[in-house]
Amino acid sequence: MNKLIHAARGVFLWVDDRLHLTKLYESTAGHHVPQSSGSWFYVFGSATLLCFMIQIATGILLAMVYVPSAAEAYTTLEYLTFHQYLGWFLRGVHYWGSNFMVGIMLLHMTQVFLFGAYKYPREITWITGVVLMVLTLGLAFTGQVMRFDEDAYWGLGIGVAIMGRVPLLGEQLVNMMLGGPIIASDTLSRFFALHVFVLPGGILALVSIHLRMVLTKGINEYPQPGMLVRRESYDKEYAAIIKKEGVPFFPKAISKDLVAAAVVIIGILACATFFGPKGPLGPPNPLQIDTLPRPDFYFLWIFAIAALMPDWMESVALLGGPVIIGIILFALPFFNGTGEKSWRRRPIAVLTVILTYVSLGLLTYLGHTSPWSPDMNAWRSAHTPKKFLEGRSPLELQGSLVIQSMQCRNCHAIDGIGGQRGPDLADVGARLTKDQLVRQVIQGGGNMPAYGKNLTPDQVDAVVAYMVSLRTPGVAAARDSSQPGRPPME
Amino acid sequence: MNEEPAKPCACSAAPKKTSRRDFLLATGFGLNAIAGAMIGIPLVGYLFSSFFKPNKLEKISLGQVDAFPEGKTRFASYKNPMHREWDGQTADIPCWVRRIQGNDFQVFAINCTHLGCPVRWFEESKLFMCPCHGGAFYEDGGHAAGPPPRGLYTYEVKVENGELFIMGGVIPNLSNQNV
Ligand code: FES
Numbered sequence: 001m002n003k004l005i006h007a008a009r010g011v012f013l014w015v016d017d018r019l020h021l022t023k024l025y026e027s028t029a030g031h032h033v034p035q036s037s038g039s040w041f042y043v044f045g046s047a048t049l050l051c052f053m054i055q056i057a058t059g060i061l062l063a064m065v066y067v068p069s070a071a072e073a074y075t076t077l078e079y080l081t082f083h084q085y086l087g088w089f090l091r092g093v094h095y096w097g098s099n100f101m102v103g104i105m106l107l108h109m110t111q112v113f114l115f116g117a118y119k120y121p122r123e124i125t126w127i128t129g130v131v132l133m134v135l136t137l138g139l140a141f142t143g144q145v146m147r148f149d150e151d152a153y154w155g156l157g158i159g160v161a162i163m164g165r166v167p168l169l170g171e172q173l174v175n176m177m178l179g180g181p182i183i184a185s186d187t188l189s190r191f192f193a194l195h196v197f198v199l200p201g202g203i204l205a206l207v208s209i210h211l212r213m214v215l216t217k218g219i220n221e222y223p224q225p226g227m228l229v230r231r232e233s234y235d236k237e238y239a240a241i242i243k244k245e246g247v248p249f250f251p252k253a254i255s256k257d258l259v260a261a262a263v264v265i266i267g268i269l270a271c272a273t274f275f276g277p278k279g280p281l282g283p284p285n286p287l288q289i290d291t292l293p294r295p296d297f298y299f300l301w302i303f304a305i306a307a308l309m310p311d312w313m314e315s316v317a318l319l320g321g322p323v324i325i326g327i328i329l330f331a332l333p334f335f336n337g338t339g340e341k342s343w344r345r346r347p348i349a350v351l352t353v354i355l356t357y358v359s360l361g362l363l364t365y366l367g368h369t370s371p372w373s374p375d376m377n378a379w380r381s382a383h384t385p386k387k388f389l390e391g392r393s394p395l396e397l398q399g400s401l402v403i404q405s406m407q408c409r410n411c412h413a414i415d416g417i418g419g420q421r422g423p424d425l426a427d428v429g430a431r432l433t434k435d436q437l438v439r440q441v442i443q444g445g446g447n448m449p450a451y452g453k454n455l456t457p458d459q460v461d462a463v464v465a466y467m468v469s470l471r472t473p474g475v476a477a478a479r480d481s482s483q484p485g486r487p488p489m490e
Numbered sequence: 491m492n493e494e495p496a497k498p499c500a501c502s503a504a505p506k507k508t509s510r511r512d513f514l515l516a517t518g519f520g521l522n523a524i525a526g527a528m529i530g531i532p533l534v535g536y537l538f539s540s541f542f543k544p545n546k547l548e549k550i551s552l553g554q555v556d557a558f559p560e561g562k563t564r565f566a567s568y569k570n571p572m573h574r575e576w577d578g579q580t581a582d583i584p585c586w587v588r589r590i591q592g593n594d595f596q597v598f599a600i601n602c603t604h605l606g607c608p609v610r611w612f613e614e615s616k617l618f619m620c621p622c623h624g625g626a627f628y629e630d631g632g633h634a635a636g637p638p639p640r641g642l643y644t645y646e647v648k649v650e651n652g653e654l655f656i657m658g659g660v661i662p663n664l665s666n667q668n669v
Contacts, residue, residue, distance in 0.1 A: 284580055
């Protein structure tokens, strides 16, 4: 027995001597971290990396079946989803893995921001992290194109429209993005190259730097309120912390990361199993224009911004916004590189995070419901509740028909039924006078097209009469405030 | 390694040796710079090839004029003039043809001028509506409502021998406004 142990030890020593495993361990997994960093708040970084590894594994397997050709991609997606053994599952894991990756990356970034981990001397860790975020979002966008369906096609169209707004270089950039002047086979091929070679390669390279920085500059200690970072003294303080309470990352500080890793994997698998992969939706047939292009979840907020922004600032914001955000993120560790780390003493940081999350959440919600989009089928499918027809005069009923047949309902609901783009017609009669209504219908304005050319005067009369009759019983019709003496319409 | 015992030097020989090494190093760098350019320039040229090729519009038939009733707007499509076999369905490009009367046509691009979504024509209200952010355009392509910064893109139209042609081959966007 002793001999056996002796022999095994000899083998180990030999291997170690050749490969320097112990040294490797000491300078990597075994490097000392502050005990306080073994916290649940510190698990998001490794969890993001884990998601990325899952994406690589599933991505390679999917690429064994997927054909990145405009003519075949859709067919192979269907094959993957419905015929390939476990193909639906892998697609699901890849899809949900991307959602988890973006989400956890955001949590990681938030934690780093709130814990002041970007401050001296970890500037480069933060900056590589920002670039990693950009690359990850790039993977998410190009991944959407890999699912080459109608949304992918029109999503590319949106990319073209944004690129085309770049001054001077617009046309070149569009050509470069599409691999030609029109969305075609070259477009898919180059997005494929980006998605499977360029971006993942970039991420691997940057992750190496990111992790290397964690080793050279150490992981952020759990910040205590009142412990200020000073360039002159921080390194010594950190060395003291490591000396006092430093533990090897493996096996002393890794346990929570391990638990989180398992939770993430199980989460992704559960989502993949229960919800399955996304799409593909309809085929990428440009002639099939009965479509509602929507981006994937993580880009809905941009979609919402595009709808809500006044058009005079739109190009500036679409092109300048990312640049400004980028500059702020890059510069952050330099103009805010010292001082308080703990979020308990950094109200502005906390406020920034809350504001960011609230606005992202709100915009995503709006993007999801997109109340600004006309409901293209409302004019033939939205019904009119009985109480809005009963007891109406022939003229008013005629008005109701005009409203239906002229597609007003695509944008205007009646009592909540129909498009949400314009105001609900059930109460305009209480807000606008008859004259104002006539003017609004004929001239449009405030986001409503003018209908003067498309409606005969009789039709306008009927429509206005009907809208006046729609207001809730008991609510008076609107009066003209400039002529208070004049009786309300009717 | 660095701890070679200091030898009594043949001092006059030392600079010579160094300069030969330096020369070799410089040659190595130089050769690699040349070789790098030799491989780099074609790579970059390949990647940016679209920069040197001006977009060319081609004359494309949309069919007989008579297929489009006067005073109406109709859906039409054509094949991307540069399409390739493996383009599949993406080779088909839709557009809206408005025949005002006689040989007087307007052909609109399908792409909304806001962010490129496909606009749809509604005959009764005489509006093009966009499904993305609520843009709307009048019958003549003019901006009616919503975020689009301008009216619909139009193609240059030609009528020859009773056949309708457009100049196409580029996806319309704000950088090539006149498509
Ligand atoms: S793309 Fe048409 S309104 Fe935005």
